[in-house]
Amino acid sequence: MNSIILQAVARFFMPVQLLFSVFLLLRGHNAPGGGFAAGLVVAAALALHAIAFSPAATRQLMRVEPVTVAGVGLLIALSSGTIGLFGGEPYLTGEWLDFSVLSVKFGTPFLFDVGVYLLVIGMAAGVLLSLMEVRS
Amino acid sequence: MNRRAVFSGLARAAAPLALAAYFAAELADIGDGARGFSYEWVPALGIEFALRLDGLSLLFAVLISGIGALVFMYSASYMSHHAARGRFYILLYLFMGAMLGLVLADNLITLIVFWELTSITSYGLISLESQRESARSAALQALFVTGAGGLALLAGFVLLGQAAGTYQISELVAGGSLADDDLYLPILALVLLGAFTKSAQVPFHFWLPNAMEAPTPVSAYLHSATMVKAGVYLLARLMPVLGDSDEWFYAVSGIGAATMLTGAVLALAQTDLKRILAYSTLSILGSLVFLLGIGTHDTVVAAMVLLVAHACYKAALFLAAGIIDHETGTRDIRELGGLMRAMPVTAACVILAGLSMAGIPVMFGFIAKESVYEALLHADRLETLLLGAAVLANLLMVAVALILIIQPFFGPKRAFDRHVHEADVWMLAGPVVLCFASVLLTFMPARVDSSLFGDATGQITGEFAAKVSLWHGFNTALALSGLTAGLGLAAYLSRNHLATVLSRGASGAVSPEQSYNRIMTALAKAAESITKLIQNGYLRLYFSVLLAAAVLLIAGTGLAKSDFALPDFSPAPRIEELGVALVTLAGALMAVGARSRIIAIIGLGLAGYGVALVYAMFGAPDLAMTQILVETLTVLLLLFAFYRLPRFAVYSRIGTRARDALLSIAAGTTISILLLTTLTVDQDRTLSQRLSEISKPEAYGSNVVNVILVDFRALDTLGEITVLAAAAVGIISLLRMRRRRSGE
Numbered sequence: 054m055n056s057i058i059l060q061a062v063a064r065f066f067m068p069v070q071l072l073f074s075v076f077l078l079l080r081g082h083n084a085p086g087g088g089f090a091a092g093l094v095v096a097a098a099l100a101l102h103a104i105a106f107s108p109a110a111t112r113q114l115m116r117v118e119p120v121t122v123a124g125v126g127l128l129i130a131l132s133s134g135t136i137g138l139f140g141g142e143p144y145l146t147g148e149w150l151d152f153s154v155l156s157v158k159f160g161t162p163f164l165f166d167v168g169v170y171l172l173v174i175g176m177a178a179g180v181l182l183s184l185m186e187v188r189s
Numbered sequence: 190m191n192r193r194a195v196f197s198g199l200a201r202a203a204a205p206l207a208l209a210a211y212f213a214a215e216l217a218d219i220g221d222g223a224r225g226f227s228y229e230w231v232p233a234l235g236i237e238f239a240l241r242l243d244g245l246s247l248l249f250a251v252l253i254s255g256i257g258a259l260v261f262m263y264s265a266s267y268m269s270h271h272a273a274r275g276r277f278y279i280l281l282y283l284f285m286g287a288m289l290g291l292v293l294a295d296n297l298i299t300l301i302v303f304w305e306l307t308s309i310t311s312y313g314l315i316s317l318e319s320q321r322e323s324a325r326s327a328a329l330q331a332l333f334v335t336g337a338g339g340l341a342l343l344a345g346f347v348l349l350g351q352a353a354g355t356y357q358i359s360e361l362v363a364g365g366s367l368a369d370d371d372l373y374l375p376i377l378a379l380v381l382l383g384a385f386t387k388s389a390q391v392p393f394h395f396w397l398p399n400a401m402e403a404p405t406p407v408s409a410y411l412h413s414a415t416m417v418k419a420g421v422y423l424l425a426r427l428m429p430v431l432g433d434s435d436e437w438f439y440a441v442s443g444i445g446a447a448t449m450l451t452g453a454v455l456a457l458a459q460t461d462l463k464r465i466l467a468y469s470t471l472s473i474l475g476s477l478v479f480l481l482g483i484g485t486h487d488t489v490v491a492a493m494v495l496l497v498a499h500a501c502y503k504a505a506l507f508l509a510a511g512i513i514d515h516e517t518g519t520r521d522i523r524e525l526g527g528l529m530r531a532m533p534v535t536a537a538c539v540i541l542a543g544l545s546m547a548g549i550p551v552m553f554g555f556i557a558k559e560s561v562y563e564a565l566l567h568a569d570r571l572e573t574l575l576l577g578a579a580v581l582a583n584l585l586m587v588a589v590a591l592i593l594i595i596q597p598f599f600g601p602k603r604a605f606d607r608h609v610h611e612a613d614v615w616m617l618a619g620p621v622v623l624c625f626a627s628v629l630l631t632f633m634p635a636r637v638d639s640s641l642f643g644d645a646t647g648q649i650t651g652e653f654a655a656k657v658s659l660w661h662g663f664n665t666a667l668a669l670s671g672l673t674a675g676l677g678l679a680a681y682l683s684r685n686h687l688a689t690v691l692s693r694g695a696s697g698a699v700s701p702e703q704s705y706n707r708i709m710t711a712l713a714k715a716a717e718s719i720t721k722l723i724q725n726g727y728l729r730l731y732f733s734v735l736l737a738a739a740v741l742l743i744a745g746t747g748l749a750k751s752d753f754a755l756p757d758f759s760p761a762p763r764i765e766e767l768g769v770a771l772v773t774l775a776g777a778l779m780a781v782g783a784r785s786r787i788i789a790i791i792g793l794g795l796a797g798y799g800v801a802l803v804y805a806m807f808g809a810p811d812l813a814m815t816q817i818l819v820e821t822l823t824v825l826l827l828l829f830a831f832y833r834l835p836r837f838a839v840y841s842r843i844g845t846r847a848r849d850a851l852l853s854i855a856a857g858t859t860i861s862i863l864l865l866t867t868l869t870v871d872q873d874r875t876l877s878q879r880l881s882e883i884s885k886p887e888a889y890g891s892n893v894v895n896v897i898l899v900d901f902r903a904l905d906t907l908g909e910i911t912v913l914a915a916a917a918v919g920i921i922s923l924l925r926m927r928r929r930r931s932g933e
Contacts, residue, residue, distance in 0.1 A: 081892060081895045081899075082889065082890035082891070082892055082895055082896065082899075083890055083891040083892055084891070084892055085810035085811045085814055085892065085894075086811070086814070086892070086895070087811065087892070087894075087895040087898065087899070088898075088899065089815055089898075090811070090814050090815050090818060093815070093818035093819060093822060094818065096822055097818065097821060097822060100822065100825055119921075120917070120918060120921060123914050123917055123918075124914070126910075127910060127911065127914050130906075130907060130910060131907070134903070134907070145903045145904055145907070147888060147900050149889060158889045160889070162888070162890075162896075162899040162900040162903065163899075165899045165900075165903055165906075165907075166895075166899045168910070169899070169906065169910055172910050172913060172914060173910075173913070175914075175917070176913050176914065176916075176917035177822060179917050179920075179921050180826065180917055180920050180921060181822070181825065181826060181829070183920065183921045183924040183925065184826060184829040184830055184924065185829050186924075187829075187833065187924055187927060
């Protein structure tokens, strides 16, 4: 689509959306938000970019293949559970760091959430971009 | 010779060699004892991962690791140019591990896990040259037959565990015979089914000759020396529990005898070296089962001796056949001849191994045959019949052995399309060592008596003694051996005549393999017709079936138990709640009544946003947020998916629309009533209260919803995201295929 208005809006809005998604990710543990919602916000941002410009431009912006992003996310989520194993605890035991940065505590559940975040981004972006690129 | 491949192949033989050395060292002091360990797996069901080394398992372990080491050494050279050798080595290692696990297992469930693992690795190895259709179908056939047997075996084991109260094999054996138990016959039938399919007994024998599609090292290792003996091992191991009854005697020795004779007879008619060996293996497997069926102490000893003797000579013969194939390029015995001068070492190995097979003195096979005759002479019943069957089978084996020895090496010299020379030392090592072992075992009676065979037999019969020696004096057994040899020679000389008789007789019968093929075709046809009916490709059919089934189950249960109840609708809804409800309703109506797809999708989106507002109004902000986001993306996805489709060209007929309306209304009403009913039920909120309480202190999060998702119930989330990832990969792949096809 070649609407200048949409392109301008997209250029403006995308950074805000991305920032918002990180915000949602970080606050998820203590207030509404979390990995799923944050990932979907990024997906929405990418969708906006793809509609305003073109799917090819969005792929170039992403630099990495969406499936790769999803795979990395899954890997992070899976391995976040193994950290507990080193302490002799069962898989997926939550281990936390002692300090907190700006009232956000970091630990394996957060890592898990990051994995979910990346997976949702990769999945949604991948499906969306593939659908948009289909020629009739 | 691909030098680097050979050396790396040899390095791989190091582990099996080490294992073989370990097990061989254990031989001296295992005695009548045992050692092992067990690890609790599912304590509630009595399932443990338990391994136990005793006389019987040690015998097998030595064979498995020893012959394994030789096969690895052989493969280093034989497979050095093979394209799939990486996969080959991995599968061979896995197989060896699985086979060792099988014989060392002390828990029935542990055993069956390894049992199935051997079937799977065998499948991979038979179909190694997967570009060949014959290899693939042979592998599938083997997997199907042994897999079906494995299923029966599992059922039998569960029943056995129930009847005896324990799954530990050592405890089962100590508990004595279950022949009087009510469940004895089903258990026996199922366990025998498992053992017979694995050890290729009649009528499940047809997969073994076809398994010769595998590379020769695999045939030598799996399908002659180890995997096919797993059924024999099982019968031996469970004999104290299931043996000692008429059913066992007639079933096991009957099937064993049938296999013994079938294999021997069919071996004569073969022309492919490997198939000759396969059918003769079949015959020996039949003999082993036959002996275990009779079940006296002597027959068990004889079975153990025969097992070892056969493993040695058959593996040697297979490896030698591989050498001949490798060097001359053919396995057809009609095309082989005069190889004595070109391949003297191979010839020597084949001669020695063949003599062992024929049961000629000085080779260990002779001792094995003698033990069999001795044991049968002292059998409790049907002595003459048993002896007759044994002699018949053995004389045919002599004939086959003579064919193998004389034809390729002393027959008329043939022309080959390449220069034939002796194989390299790594390929020869295997057969030479095995023949050497055959001779060595003959001349080590004392050591071999008690430590190898006595300990093994003792685990089965309780008597830890075995008399195994070369010379027993001039007795009936010796006379029988002589008779067998003589008749065998006669059979060899008249083999062509015999072959014609056989082929004439066999043409009319329906072979088990034909039955297998017919069953497979019928299964495929049935599956096809069911799929055509239920999965005709239209999403609306799947959806309707799902909805209808759900409605029937829920409504049916609810009405039958009069469980449905409506809450009292107080307090009255507020104006904003009514508004949201109306908006949602409007969206739904828009979706249903739309004349274009885009409007329908927007209608759905509107309904979705309405639901999100409901979530927001009733205190579920996370849910509302996610719902809005998902709804937006879904609308986008649907728009892009449907954008390319043409406008609605055909609208459904009134009848179809009425039917769909009926189903939808029924489904909606049922779910609504179900939801309303849940409001009347006393809800136990202890779990959600507890989770909310510990959310902040123990999980450092105030948002209990998110804490549940990523901490308390992280495993569920893990499963969900894996499914998402799989679905995404599927969708993207399908779309990419479409792009590629439309010529992108």
